[in-house]
Amino acid sequence: MPKAVGIDLGTTNSVIAVMEGGRPEVIVNAEGARTTPSVVAYKGEERLVGQIARRQAALNPAATLFEVKRFIGRNWNEVKDEASRSPFTVKEGPGGSVRIEVNGKDLAPEQVSAEVLRKMVADASSKLGQSIKDVVITVPAYFDNSQREATKQAGEIAGLNVLRVINEPTAAALAYGLERKGNETVLVFDLGGGTFDVTILELGDGVFEVKSTSGDTHLGGADFDQRIVDWLAGEFQKEHNFDLRKDKQALQRLIETAEKAKIELSSASETSISLPFITFDPETRTPLHLERTLSRAKFEELTSDLLRRVREPVQQALNDAKLDASKIDEVILVGGSTRIPAVKRIVQDIIGKTPNESVNPDEAVALGAAVQAGIIQGDSALGDIVLVDVTPLTLGVEVKGGMIAPMITRNTAVPAKKTEIYTTAENNQPGVEIVVLQGERPMAADNKSLGRFKLEGIPPMPAGRAQIEVTFDIDANGILHVTAKEKTSGKESSIRIENTTTLDKTDVEKMVREAEQNAEADKQRREKVEKRNALDSLRVQATQAIEENAGADQGLKDRVKALADEAEEAIRSDDDSKIADVQKRLEEGLRELMTAGQQAGQPGEAAPAGQARKDDEDVIDADFKPAD
Template structure:
């Protein structure tokens, strides 16, 4: 059987590994290096990938593409900051997708990433002497459904059979714990070129169980580099009245020099950035040079706010796992940016432990992916290894009032399947639209819409009668399938959340952070929506009771009908004061109506209805 490999498709560099003799091993590329820059360049009909592409970037900045992982699976309106700072052109594509312009062509991020994957696999095939097709590809733990599906698409574009999409910190834990005996609780701190993840796992007896994950998909070493770029450009502009960032060639040289300076400052306390002939004086045409000394202290000042951002996901992951720092046995550092001394200090401060550096931070993810590939292929040397991962963000549907009804909460073990029963809110409603959401906020507009689909052909029935099963099914890759079925008629509709570059979505990596920052405002908004929904449900019940209590006193029926009309007006006008007043008067009148007939009410004491959420204002959970 041909070997399956593991691939760490990184923002800055990528790595490929394979199981050999019961141990994962990195496969060197055609240049003899263990890591391959995730860089693709287009020159005429030629396509350059890896180190050769990176070497010519300064002379070909408009067609040398890097950090493309930050655009994969995202919409144009999510990537404005990254697009603005790139020396190449990033623009809006069809349906709000992201496209990268190079050599006169508009390229999808998936297609560019596929070039990197193809280079890795072709070089590895030549090294091991057999064709490789089956792969496991890693993604940041905090990648959303769209980004995971887009990564899988990149593999398919490269002609690969993607066996599994696995979280990067989980893969690193596999590499670390492969030969470990005993039980351990491990925190994986993964700060790479473009993303940051924190994952807590329990390891023992061949079981790798993820307890929680948190992160920030807009934080990485590339952001550290950009702070140096900004500082250099502003210093140069102050001296020469010229912004180097407006010149693509100069900007590319700044980016490369800033990355080198960051790396050097991990070992030294000071470095000199020297860029001769960086540009020409626009008036005299004399050459201008850039030379600046940068100390580690100044660098840490420049990235101070970024360093503070790594703290919150660590705290979140610990809280979600219901652990404190003292219960963590090992802290594993993954990703090249963990070499920054200030990052290591923060890890020590947050955990009270010296980080374990026994695994190579550049290679651990690919090695773990190779282990996962071996598990899938049934490698006998691995024994019985069980990997239990989780979904990073809550999944649900939009309900009446623009709220979210969660079905699968974040940090739920995957694969996972959950079914909830919903119903209609209007009489004779022929269909419902289901808006599938991902995120932690209570209001639908503040979360990411993964997709919408319609269930139609519902037979005419009174509001609240149809029984509509909505099922969320997440596979082992963390990719979602949604099905809706009306039980009476057996009408069914479904959606597989894919075609991600054209779907409407919001910035997922800020969802949890914003959920905490906006908790008070969210609560107030939710309470107002719930009050409106309560009154509207009471109005529907009142009208139904009027039909059933035909022999009630006419004066009482007229009063209930008038209050129901008043309730409808208050809900439509979103008049919060009037809603509270009408709610009380309509409850009293409805109680009187039901008592006059000597019969009990439905859904609560004294005729108060059971409160339900309503999807898209015409669909609600069944009683």
Template sequence: MAKAVGIDLGTTNSVISVMEGGRPEVIVNAEGARTTPSVVAYKGDERLVGQIARRQAALNPGATLFEVKRFIGRRWDEVREEANRSPFKVKEGPGGSVRIEVNGQDLAPEQVSAEVLRKMVADASAKLGTSIKDVVITVPAYFDNSQREATRQAGEIAGLNVLRVINEPTAAALAYGLERKGNETILVFDLGGGTFDVTILELGDGVFEVKSTSGDTHLGGADFDQRVVDWLAGEFQKEHNFDLRKDKQALQRLIEASEKAKIDLSSASETTISLPFITFDPETRTPMHLERTLTRAKFEELTADLLRRVREPVQRALDDAKLTASGIDEVILVGGSTRIPAVKRIVQDIIGKTPNESVNPDEAVALGAAVQAGIIQGDSSLGDIVLVDVTPLTMGVEVKGGMIAPMITRNTTVPAKKTEIYTTAENNQPGVEINVLQGERPMASDNKSLGRFKLEGIPPMPAGRPQIEVTFDIDANGILNVSAREKTSGKEASIRIENTTTLDRGDVDRMVQEAEQNAAADKQRREKVEKRNNLDSLRVQALGQIEENASAPQDAKDKLKAAADEAEEAVRSDDDAQIAGAQKRLEEELRTFMTANQAGQEGGQPQAGAQGQPKADDDVIDADFKPAE
């Protein structure tokens, strides 16, 4: 059976892991790193993903997409603030959804996230020596139904079979508690790049039971970075009367420098931010530079309101679990932003315990996702592990008066199913529109609408007579399915979803097809680059042979040099036929040169090497090339 992997699709960085020998192990990417930046860049027809995309961001800010997870499954009116501070263009899409405009093309956040997933799985497949299709993907515990469904769709667009969507703190708890045998109540404090989650679990006898979850999907490390960006831009504007945030390249450099400063201040009391040539004076065109010293105290002052915001979800999770701080045995820190010293202090202040840092905050979620993948595939090394998760938010329907009637309340164990009976408000009403809502507010308008479902074909009856049975069914992924039927007449009617922010089936199928086409095109581009690089490497090798073997026959040297020059022109031309021809000729001339040189040595001519002496390894110098086929 092919192995399933666990993927932490992060806001800033992503990680992929697999079960090996009964333990979850992180799989390094093609660059040899354990984490992959969740960054995608578009350069003409080329797509760059990960570190290579991140490196060129300052020169290509309008087409280098990062922190896209903050937009996935969201409505435009929910993300205006995040959209306005991005160097790339984020705008409203169909049905109030979010789209990212790149080079005149509108991309859904799911498409961009699929690029990250595809790169990670391709790298992992190469490392493991087998094709990977089955995955478990993690999401913030406080993600709503639309965000979970959108994440699942991103996996589908990447050509993957998403076995399960699992909450990030729950995954981290699996990684932490895998080898622990005692009973514990733990609090997972997960502050990542774009979201914040708090989850309380009970561990014991192989059972991982989530008691409560809370969080804030608009709070993460990127918000801390933004405070530094605004401070730097404000200080520069005071001095030069120029707002760097209006310059895309300058803004990108500010974002990168602010993130680095935040990281530096986790271990140092102050750091210097130096950005030479950040912009040019609009009148004199002379270069302007930015240099500021940021202390940890100033950073905490700039982010004071964000630090205060982490307190409420912790207390809410404790209240929902009917626990006090003293009932928590361990606090597990997850997410890179938990390295901020002020965050650690707040956690210790609330719970009264020093946080447990035995798990790597960057890798714990992916490791736990791999454990979940192993459980689903029946990995015998895991024994009997049972995971009991909950839904993070209340789900219900809108009723008369604009109120929400809760169907499944927050922190209900999933999977869950509940049916309620509703009726009509008017005589002879032929149909009803069911507005499915998610949130904790009493008024429907203050909660998020997941979709509006129409039940039509109700027979004429007085108001209050029809019996409309509405069923909410939440699966193990936390994804909601809703059905409805009219009981009195016994007639069932179809339900149609309208105005959801997630992609419809046709969009997903189209994006899957585009992704497959892009994958083939990317492979062709990669092969073309490899051919060009191989020819250039052979050219360098040929020139090295000429230099090292000065006593070789002049005619052979001249012909090899001419073939090398032809290869150089072919590399610059980027013409496939020219490259193939140059490769063939250079291989032939290099073989001829080696034969002539060997004959010269056997005839008594000394080979030029160190101090004119023969080189011991000349007989294997041609091992790196082969005859043209």
């Protein structure tokens, strides 16, 4: 049975892990790294994913997409600020959704995330020697229903079977508590690239029970980076009267430099920032440079309001769990941004104890997701593990007067199911529109609308007589399903969701087909490159053989030289048949030359008649790949 894997689909970086011998292990990618940048670049017909995409971002800012997780499952009004800061074009899509424009084509954030998932699973499949289809994907605990559904759809677009969507802090707790005995109350503090979560769990006897969760889906490491970007751009504007944020290439360089500076300030008291030739003077066209020194104290000053924002969710989680900070046994730090010294100080100040840093903040979530995948697949090495998670936000419906009537309150254990009876407000009302909401505010307009469900075909009757049974059902992924029926007549009516920011089934199926077509096209392009690389290697070998076999017949050497020149010309062409023909003839000529050189007393071993040397076979038949 093929193994299921766990994937931490991160804002900045992503990680994939699998259970091996009863323990979760990170799977390195094709580049040999344990993390994969969540970056996708489009260059003509080619798609680049991961580190290779990140490396070319400064020269291709409009078509290099990063931090897309901040847009997934969101509506346009929620992300306008983040969109305005991106070097690439983010705009409003159908039904108030979010779309990213690349090379004249609009992409859903789910499509972009699917590219990252596909690359990671393909690399893992190659490493494990088996085709992977079953995955567990993590999401921030404070993701709402639309964001969870969109993440699941990203997996489906990538051609994967998403077994479960699991909260990131809960996954980290699984990784932390897998081999620990005894009872503990643990607070997981998860500050990633784009989101912030706080989750309190009780661990003991194989049971991982979430007591409460809180967070901020608009707070992450990218916001800390942005403060450095704004500071650098502001300093430069004072000096040169030019806003670097209006230049896409300059903005991309600022973003990359800001992230590096933030990382360096986690271990150093100050860092030097140098960006030569950042732009040109618009009047004189002379190059302009940016040189600054940023101290840790200045960085903390620039981010002081962000640092204050991490306090409230921690206190909210404690209040919801009905716990005093002194009752927390361990604090687990998750997410790269928890390395910021000021963040660690705040955590220690609130909880009153030094955070536990025994788990790798970059890998803990993926490791826990792998554990969950193992549980689902019945991995006997894991024993009996029970995971009880909660829904992060209250779910309800809009009622007369523009109020929200809660159906399932936040921090309710999932799966959960709740049914309530509603009625009509007018005589002979033929149908009702049920607006499903998520949030904690009393007025419907202040919460997020997840969809509008229409129940039609209600028989004529006085106002208040109809009995409309509405059922909210949250599955183990934290994804909501809603049904409705009219009880008085016994007649059930179907419902349909409108104005949701996630993709409908038809869109997902279309994107799956496009992804498969793109994967085949990418494979063909890769094969073309490999054929050219193979012929180029053979050409270089032939050129060296001409020099090394000086005693061979001059006519034979001239013929091989002509074939090598022909190979060089074929490599520049787009004719695969020509490449194959030249390669075949050059292989034959090279064998003749090597044999002639050996017979003439040249050093080296001649190949048997009709057979290339083993060295030649390695060159010709090797599984070539582009250089890093």
